[in-house]
Amino acid sequence: MGVNPVQLRTLLHTKLLIDKRRPRAISNRKKEGTSAPISPIWQSILYVFMGGLYALTLTVFKMPLSGHFVYFTMLMVTLVLLLISDFTTVLIDVRDNYIVLPRPVNDQTVSLARILHIVIYILNIVLALGLAGLVYTFVADGPIAGCMFVLEIFCATILSVLFVNLIYLVVLKLTTPRQFKDFIAYFQVIFSVLIFACYYLLPRLIDMSLLAKADLSNYRVIWFLPATWIAALHEILVNPLFKSSFLWPAAVLAVVSPLLSLWLIVKVFAPGFNQKLSGISSSEAHRPEQAPNSTFSARLAAIFTSGKTENAAFRMAWTLSSRLREFKVQTYPSFAYVIVYFVYFFLTVGNKGLSLREKFEHLGESKSYIILIYLTGFVLTNVCLNMVRSEKYKSAWVYFVAPVAFPGQIISGTYKAVVLKFFSSFFLFISIVSMYVWGPLVINDLLFGYFNVLIFNLIANLFTSNQLPFSFPTAAAKSSKRWFVSLIMLFLQFAIGGLHYFLCRWEMVIWGLALLSAFAFFFMIRRYGRQQWSEISVYEGD
Amino acid sequence: MNSIISIKNLEKDYGSKQVLKGINLEIEPGKVIGYIGPNGAGKSTTVKILTGLISDFKGQVHVKGIDLREDPLAIKRLIGYVPENAELYDVLTPMEYLSFIGQLYEMEDQLIHDRAENMLKYFGLLENKDQRMDTFSKGMKQKVLLSSGLIHNPEIIILDEPLSGLDANAVILVKEIISLLSRQGKTIFYCSHMMDVVEKVSDRIILINGGSIVADGTFSELQQNHGESLEKIFAKLTETEQSGSHAADFMHLFDQ
Numbered sequence: 001m002g003v004n005p006v007q008l009r010t011l012l013h014t015k016l017l018i019d020k021r022r023p024r025a026i027s028n029r030k031k032e033g034t035s036a037p038i039s040p041i042w043q044s045i046l047y048v049f050m051g052g053l054y055a056l057t058l059t060v061f062k063m064p065l066s067g068h069f070v071y072f073t074m075l076m077v078t079l080v081l082l083l084i085s086d087f088t089t090v091l092i093d094v095r096d097n098y099i100v101l102p103r104p105v106n107d108q109t110v111s112l113a114r115i116l117h118i119v120i121y122i123l124n125i126v127l128a129l130g131l132a133g134l135v136y137t138f139v140a141d142g143p144i145a146g147c148m149f150v151l152e153i154f155c156a157t158i159l160s161v162l163f164v165n166l167i168y169l170v171v172l173k174l175t176t177p178r179q180f181k182d183f184i185a186y187f188q189v190i191f192s193v194l195i196f197a198c199y200y201l202l203p204r205l206i207d208m209s210l211l212a213k214a215d216l217s218n219y220r221v222i223w224f225l226p227a228t229w230i231a232a233l234h235e236i237l238v239n240p241l242f243k244s245s246f247l248w249p250a251a252v253l254a255v256v257s258p259l260l261s262l263w264l265i266v267k268v269f270a271p272g273f274n275q276k277l278s279g280i281s282s283s284e285a286h287r288p289e290q291a292p293n294s295t296f297s298a299r300l301a302a303i304f305t306s307g308k309t310e311n312a313a314f315r316m317a318w319t320l321s322s323r324l325r326e327f328k329v330q331t332y333p334s335f336a337y338v339i340v341y342f343v344y345f346f347l348t349v350g351n352k353g354l355s356l357r358e359k360f361e362h363l364g365e366s367k368s369y370i371i372l373i374y375l376t377g378f379v380l381t382n383v384c385l386n387m388v389r390s391e392k393y394k395s396a397w398v399y400f401v402a403p404v405a406f407p408g409q410i411i412s413g414t415y416k417a418v419v420l421k422f423f424s425s426f427f428l429f430i431s432i433v434s435m436y437v438w439g440p441l442v443i444n445d446l447l448f449g450y451f452n453v454l455i456f457n458l459i460a461n462l463f464t465s466n467q468l469p470f471s472f473p474t475a476a477a478k479s480s481k482r483w484f485v486s487l488i489m490l491f492l493q494f495a496i497g498g499l500h501y502f503l504c505r506w507e508m509v510i511w512g513l514a515l516l517s518a519f520a521f522f523f524m525i526r527r528y529g530r531q532q533w534s535e536i537s538v539y540e541g542d
Numbered sequence: 543m544n545s546i547i548s549i550k551n552l553e554k555d556y557g558s559k560q561v562l563k564g565i566n567l568e569i570e571p572g573k574v575i576g577y578i579g580p581n582g583a584g585k586s587t588t589v590k591i592l593t594g595l596i597s598d599f600k601g602q603v604h605v606k607g608i609d610l611r612e613d614p615l616a617i618k619r620l621i622g623y624v625p626e627n628a629e630l631y632d633v634l635t636p637m638e639y640l641s642f643i644g645q646l647y648e649m650e651d652q653l654i655h656d657r658a659e660n661m662l663k664y665f666g667l668l669e670n671k672d673q674r675m676d677t678f679s680k681g682m683k684q685k686v687l688l689s690s691g692l693i694h695n696p697e698i699i700i701l702d703e704p705l706s707g708l709d710a711n712a713v714i715l716v717k718e719i720i721s722l723l724s725r726q727g728k729t730i731f732y733c734s735h736m737m738d739v740v741e742k743v744s745d746r747i748i749l750i751n752g753g754s755i756v757a758d759g760t761f762s763e764l765q766q767n768h769g770e771s772l773e774k775i776f777a778k779l780t781e782t783e784q785s786g787s788h789a790a791d792f793m794h795l796f797d798q
Contacts, residue, residue, distance in 0.1 A: 294638065312645030316631070316638075323633035323674070394629040398690075401593045402646035403618035470631070533597075 002108040011100065011113035016120065047128030050078065055132035058140075063215040064239050068231035069222060072156050075129055076227060079160040082125055084167065085188040087118075126157050141238045148237050152230045155258040159226045162261035185325045186332075193336040200340055204347040205356075217244055229254035294319055297417070304416050309404055310529060313413025317387065317469050318421060326474050327386055334382035335426055338375045345371055367501055369434040369442055373449030374497035376430055380423045380457045381486050387418050388467040389474045393539060396471035407468060408531030414469040415461070415528065419454065427453075444510040445500065451517035452496050458524050460489035466531055472539045544607070546571040546698065546729050547592070552601035554587050561587045563753040564601070569746075571697075574720060574730040576744030578737070578772075580780045584753045585733050586626075589702055592731070593623045605698065619647065622696030626703040626733075628683035632675035636662055636686045639675070640693055647694040654693065661689040665712070680707035688716065692723075699723060700731045705739060717743055737772040747772065751780045 054074045061067035100110060130153045138146035171183055222228045223246045232250035297318035305311045321327055346359065346368060354362065399410055431446045464485045503509055545568040552565040562584045569575055579585050590596040591603060594614050603610040605617045630639055637658055644654030662668050665685040675683055684707045691699065701720075705713050720743050724730055734740050740747060741761055749757040749764075756779045757764055761772065768775040 308645045308648045312642050315645075316634070316642045319634060319638060320631060390631075392629075392631050392633075394627070395631045397595060397625060397629060398643060398646065400595050401618060401621070401623045402643070403615040403648075404646060405615055 002106055003112050004106065004109045007105050007109050008113055008116075011105070011109065012116055012120075015113065015117045019117075019121070044124065044128045047125055048131050051075075051129040052132040054078075054129070055136050058133060058136055063213065063217070064235050065217045065228065065231050065244075066215060068152075068234045069225075069228050071133060072152070072227035072230045073225070075133075075153075076156050076160045076163075078129060079122075079125065079157065080163055080167075081187070081191045081194070083122070083160070083164045085184065085191045087121055088168075088184050122157060122161070126153060145234065145238050148234060152233055152254070155230055155233075155254055156227070158258035158261050158265075162265055165265055181325065185329050188329050189332045192333045193340075196333070196337060197340045200344045201347070204344065220246075223250055226254075226257065229257065300420060301413075301417075304420065305413055307409055309406070309409040310413035310416070313410040313469065314417045317414035317417035320390075320470060321387065321418060321421065324390055324392070324470070326391055327389070330386045330389075330474075331379075331383050331422065334379045338372075338378055338426075338430075341375050341378070342368075342372050364437055364439075367504060369438050370445065370449070370497055370501045370504065372430055372434060373446060374453065374493055374500075376423065376427055376449075377453040377457060377490060377493050379426055380419070380453060381460070381490060383418045383422045384415070384457060384461060385486070387414060387469055388472050390470035390472075391474055393471050393473045396468055396539075399468050399471070406530055407533055407536050408466075408529045410468055411466055411531060412525060412529035415458075416525075423454075441507070444507060444514055445504055448500060448510050448514035448517055449497070451514065451521045452500070453493060454521050455517060455524065456489045456493040456496070458521070458528060460486045462524070462528060466535055467537050467539075544571075545569055545604075546606055547731070548602075548604040549588075550602040552588070552591065552599060552603065554584075554591065554596065554599045561753050562591075562599070565750070565753075565755060567748065567755070569729060569731070571729050572724060572727045573745040574724045574732055574743050576740035576747040577731060577733045577750065578735070578740055578747065578776065579750035580776075583750045583780075585750055586702065588750070589623075589700055589731070589733060593621060593700060594618050619694070620697045622691040622694065622699045624687050624691035624699075624701045624704050626706060628680055628687055628707065630675065630683060630687060630690075632678065632683065635672050635674055636667055636689070637671045639686060640690055643690045644693050649694060657693055657695075658689065661693065662686075665689065665715070681709055681712060684708055685712065688719075696728070698729045698731065700733075702733045703735065704732075705734070705736060713739075737776060741772040749776065749779055756780070 054071055057070040057074070058067045061070060130149075134146060134149050134153070137149040171180060175183060229250045232247050233254040235247060236251050294315065297315050300318070301311045301314040305314045321331075346363065347356075399407065404410060427446075427450055431443075434442050434446060500510075503513070547567065547569040549565055549567040552562050552567075553560065554562040561582075565584070565588060577585055577588070587596065591599050591610075592605075594610075594617070597614070605620055608616050610617055634642070637655075640658035640661070641651075641654050644658065645651075649657075659668065659671065662671050662685075665688070667682060667685055670678070670682065675686060678686070684704070688704060691701070704716055708716065717739065720730055720732070724745070732740065732744060744761065746760055747757070747764060748755055757768065757775065759767075764772070764775050768778055
């Protein structure tokens with residue numbers, strides 16, 4: 001084949017070593033306070049655990065086809081999400097080209113190293129995710145079913161890889177290189193939200209007794225899904241009594257479609273595909289993109305800031321927060337988390353014994369909007385913690401050489417930008433929903449809650465070491481003091497939320513308190529902008 | 543003549559490592575000072591102290607008679623700084639970045655806009671003024687940094703390897719700008735490893751080694767005292783004269 005085994009081994013070893021040290025999408029970032037990312041062993045254990053949860057579906061569903069259909073759907077969706085959100089960065093990384101291509105290494109060796117790297121990566125995930133299902137099938141359905149399960153996993157993997165290829169193909173056709181990277185970033189956000197939502201909500205939404213009786217084979221549409229084909233393969237082997245006119249065609253598809261997929265991947269997609277993917281990084285350097293006009297942020301800055309320094313910081317934070325990919329990946333999930341927390345609360349607390357529909361009907365009579373209001377503090381805390389971090393932290397030298405009398409002006413300008421852009425717009429959304437569900441009378445509660453959340457967040461910021469925007473590396477350990485104070489403030493915030501809940505029957509009291517809170521906030525934000533250089537903490541890592 | 547920069551007994555240590563060991567300097571206005579030295583000699587530390595990036599040091603630093611410790615802001619207004627590495631928020635456009643820097647110097651918006659456009663035009667970046675800098679080459683970013691260091695029309699310009707990453711045409715342009723700025727009466731503090739450029743543009747050359755000044759004077763003065771070219775003077779005074787024998791030793795590595 002012309003492959004040099006020594007070079008192949010070296011290339012593969014180095015690729016795997018680099019891979020080992022790369023932060024993963026599922027853990028989102030390096031472990032705080034350490035230089036090493038989450039270890040691959042722990043990563044695999046996490047996948048085994050996830051696979052264990054998925055395997056529960058095999059035991060819960062009692063009707064034919066259903067259990068395996070749900071299991072393979074979850075497995076394939078996870079695999080697709082992991083491949084896109086986690087492994088794409090490896091695929092589009094062309095740095096190894098600069099190192100390897102000038103050396104006397106032939107194309108066959110480079111290509112094989114790349115293919116083996118991908119295969120090892122996928123095998124690692126698939127084996128970990130599928131382990132629990134495999135063990136269960138061996139024990140419950142016998143060794144032949146176990147062996148068949150291995151084939152089923154293989155088919156599911158090939159179909160997932162084909163699906164990822166199709167997604168890449170469409171996205172690469174429709175987007176610019178930068179938009180492609182943004183797409184991957186948003187995929188990471190969706191993935192983390194999905195995992196979070198499933199963890200909190202699924203167990204509360206699922207009625208086990210209903211699931212046991214659920215017969216999905218009655219729905220014709222599921223016969224078009226690849227997971228059903230794979231499940232059909234299993235049914236033919238272990239459940240000969242199950243009859244359906246679609247069963248055999250589906251089982252044949254389960255075997256044929258991966259072979260067809262493999263042919264498609266190798267013959268149609270693979271040639272030029274890797275080049276196209278890796279071309280994303282190199283072409284980015286040569287394809288300048290016009291940046292959108294920032295007159296809107298300039299207008300807002302003119303309204304909400306005082307002084308040139310605060311104005312400059314506002315505009316810069318507004319622009320940077322839209323364009324820094326890692327900032328978006330870290331902060332955007334928190335918006336969804338608030339909704340998930342609220343739904344979790346709605347499903348678990350109060351109205352015990354009521355059905356989901358009844359609970360929803362009673363929602364308007366409750367005071368749950370208070371919980372929703374104070375949960376938004378989570379978004380603000382998260383945004384504030386991330387607005388000091390960036391891969392471009394070394395660029396923060398400009399703050400120190402410029403004649404800035406009060407660095408607090410830079411911090412307050414940034415704070416105002418993120419409050420307006422992220423917190424206030426999200427709060428507006430929450431307000432509209434609240435007024436729709438609970439009526440317009442809740443407006444005083446919304447105002448009171450809005451300023452309370454801002455005040456407690458500002459107190460947390462004032463008590464902790466203050467950092468200039470985007471001046472700390474993303475992987476730097478978060479200040480434990482900042483975390484601790486933020487946590488205490490969140491608790492205090494919820495305590496005030498409790499008091500608010502108690503007082504909300506007296507409308508005028510809430511109006512008065514809202515006014516007081518607003519005054520307090522405006523007084524505090526002025527103090528925030530007067531911070532001296534001596535109060536500022538500086539990253540001294542390198 | 544009064545010094546524009548006066549440094550007395552400047553010392554700085556990082557724990558047990560003393561980086562600056564009592565630097566004394568008097569710099570006259572309107573001169574181009576070539577500040578050279580090997581890696582780790584203390585050049586960057588001196589520059590970082592002058593620009594306010596390092597505030598804990600021993601000794602006295604006065605700029606235009608202003609004590610750096612007493613009124614650092616007044617000194618920062620006088621100085622324009624161009625760092626060695628093109629570290630900037632490159633998701634911004636050149637206009638956005640220069641506007642941000644100009645605002646930090648409290649310049650009027652219209653003045654920032656006009657000056658930024660003119661500077662970018664001179665550096666051949668006018669077409670790219672509204673493009674994100676993450677698509678720029680190192681040289682293009684360096685030109686934006688140069689513009690940002692000059693946008694507030696400072697009296698003192700501190701350039702740390704300003705030619706890093708620039709193409710030949712841009713190098714000629716920057717050298718020309720340095721001499722024109724000097725003719726306008728600006729003081730230029732020029733740190734570089736490029737001896738030939740330092741030799742040509744500097745009115746005075748200061749050589750620092752191991753945290754101390756080991757040579758100070760015009761190029762011809764240094765020539766008279768130490769040798770022929772600046773490169774040789776540098777090698778002699780920083781004790782790297784044996785680099786020839788080191789290179790020979792290195793070549794012996796291939797004998798194995």
